[in-house]
Amino acid sequence: MNDSTHESTVPTAVRILAxxxxxxxxxxxxxxxxxxxxxxxxxxxxxxxxxxGDKAALYGGVLRTYFQLLAGKLADALAGSEDPRERLRRLQVAFADTAIVHPHFPQIMLREIAAGGANLPLEALQGMGRFMSATREVVEDGCARGVFRADVEPLLTHVMVVGSVVFAANGLRLLTRLAEAGVATPEVPYDLPEIARLANDIILNGITSEGVTS
Amino acid sequence: MNDSTHESTVPTAVRILAxxxxxxxxxxxxxxxxxxxxxxxxxxxxxxxxxxGDKAALYGGVLRTYFQLLAGKLADALAGSEDPRERLRRLQVAFADTAIVHPHFPQIMLREIAAGGANLPLEALQGMGRFMSATREVVEDGCARGVFRADVEPLLTHVMVVGSVVFAANGLRLLTRLAEAGVATPEVPYDLPEIARLANDIILNGITSEGVTS
DNA sequence: GTCTATATACCGATAGAC
DNA sequence: GTCTATCGGTATATAGAC
Structure with a gap:
């Protein structure tokens, strides 16, 4: 313990990665x-x-933080409930929470999707694979139980669950730019958890079998 | 008319922009x-x-092609029907069709969303603004007619309609990369128009008022 | 209209003094 | 551990001959 400022107590490597x-x-x-x-x-x-280290090491270090946190939250989400609808909601919340703790995560993911994952190290690719597998597991379980319609596509579900959060998290910057340029934009009267909740309502409403109620 | 090959008949500027x-x-x-x-x-x-011209002129020329085509298709989509559900579907089809004619369009849009539109010229920003306004018009009309639930957010609807197509269009490259790295991936048993149709079913199903049938 | 050559600037990465 | 100086490579953009 000493009198140094907060900044100086932060390890150099952490400040570099930030x-x-x-x-x-x-x-x-x-x-x-x-x-x-x-x-x-x-x-x-x-x-x-x-x-x-070099540029690749910097990138890998940033991504490792993201996927370690996400992996833990995904495991909790899957283990937290037996109901497919609740599990899918928790999956989306796990991702949204990670995006809130690390606001740059969805932005970097967006760029990597555009790049086809060209810059992603193996560790990050495996993290994405596990996330997709988790969604597939929940969807297939829900279909088998008759909670979701039998023709629901796991990958499309994943795309809609993740995509709505990623787009919503990145949308504000674009809306700001549009407003700067004098282009009229719709209002954004809600924050990221609220958007995730609304999107999840629509998706669940869209894939749930008729006759199933919450 | 001469015997020159097809390639030589394409104007230089067009080949450069391609x-x-x-x-x-x-x-x-x-x-x-x-x-x-x-x-x-x-x-x-x-x-x-x-x-x-310079790099910015190259970029602007590419984007102009995209948004001119999209603007025409959007106008047709809005004018083609009075039913809000059908209009929203046509809006998504208009975008998906543009993405099929110009496969690089959703990829470039994804990068620009990540960049907050930092590189977009005014013309492209206005094109995006018109697209968002078109979705808002359809959603608000649908809510006013009681076809859509009253609490449906126009911007979230736009994000889900456009986002599902953009993500689906960009997903194949990422899935290929995952497979190369030995990461297990879900199957992709459908093409872009089919994905757009399935996503639209889910979205419409999710935002339509109870009691309204197609 | 077409090309070569180059101005000017910047970037990733490292050597080597302290 | 910390810094200065710099190497080697590459980028955008243009000048100027033909």
């Missing part, structure tokens, strides 16, 4: 500048390479 | 290399600047 997260989100992997990351972290560029 | 479309989709605005665009178009870099 800066990397910002820059990768804003500019993408190709567009990100290592000099800019070092500048925002308040460290010399040589120190950045000393503490964390 | 190459630009590819490279911008693959690498994003920041990551795109003008040299690479010139190489793929089969023209000298100086000629590229002579015929089309």
């Amino acid at each position: 800066a990397a997260e910002e820059v990768f989100a804003e500019s993408g992997y190709a567009g990100a500048r290592v000099d800019e990351i070092a500048r925002r972290a308040g460290v010399n560029k040589a120190m950045l390479y000393y503490h964390v | 190459a630009a479309e590819e490279v911008f989709a693959e690498s994003g605005y920041a990551g795109a290399r003008v040299d690479e665009i010139a190489r793929r178009a089969g023209v000298n870099k100086a000629m590229l600047y002579y015929h089309v």
Whole structure:
């Protein structure tokens, strides 16, 4: 314990990764500048390479944080209920919560989807695979129990559950830009958890078998 | 009329823009290399600047093609029916059709959403604004007629309608990458129009008032 | 209209002094 | 651990000959 400021107590590697997260989100992997990351972290560029490593190591370190948190929340979500509708809702909440703790996560994911995952290390690809498998498990279980319609596609369900959160999380920046340019935009009278809840209502309402009530 | 091959009859500017479309989709605005665009178009870099202009002009030219086609299809979709459910379906089909004619369109849009529209010229921003307004008009009309639930959010509806198509259109590359890395992936037994139809069924089912039947 | 050559600037990464 | 200086490569964009 000493009298140093909060900033100085944060390990250098953590400050570097926090800066990397910002820059990768804003500019993408190709567009990100290592000099800019070092500048925002308040460290010399040589120190950045000393503490964390090259550009790929910076990116991998950022992604590891995201997928470790998401994996834990997904496991809790699956274990927390037996009802397929409740489990699907919890799956979406787990992802939305991760996006709230790490606001740059959906932005970086959006860029990677566009890039076809070209920059993603194996660890991140496996994390995405586990997420898709979790959704598939919930959907197939729900179909088998007769709660969801038998023709519900697991992958489309995943796309709609995740996509609505990812788009909603990224939409505000675009709406701000549209407003700056003088383009009329619809109002956004709700926050991310609320959007996730509304989207989940629509999806559940859309895939639930007739006759099943909550 | 002469005996020249098809390739030589295509105007130089068109070939340049076609190459630009590819490279911008693959690498994003920041990551795109003008040299690479010139190489793929089969023209000298100086000629590229002579015929089309700088990087921003290349990007604007690509986007203009997209939004001009989309605007026409949206107008047809809105004018083609009075039924809110049918109009919302036509709106999604209009976008999906545009994405099928121009497969790089959803990829570039995904990158721009991540970038908050930072690279978009005013013309493209206005095109997006008109699209959002079209969805809002259909949703508000549907709510007023009692076809859609009164609490349906226009912007969330737009996000789900557009997002499902954009994600589906971009998903195949990511699934391919996952398979390459040995990560298990769900099957994809349908094409883009089919996905759009299934997503639209879920959304319409989710937002339609009880008691309304098709 | 077409090309070569280049100006100008920047980037990722490291060597080497301290 | 920390910094300065720099290497080697590459980017956008243009000048100027033909």
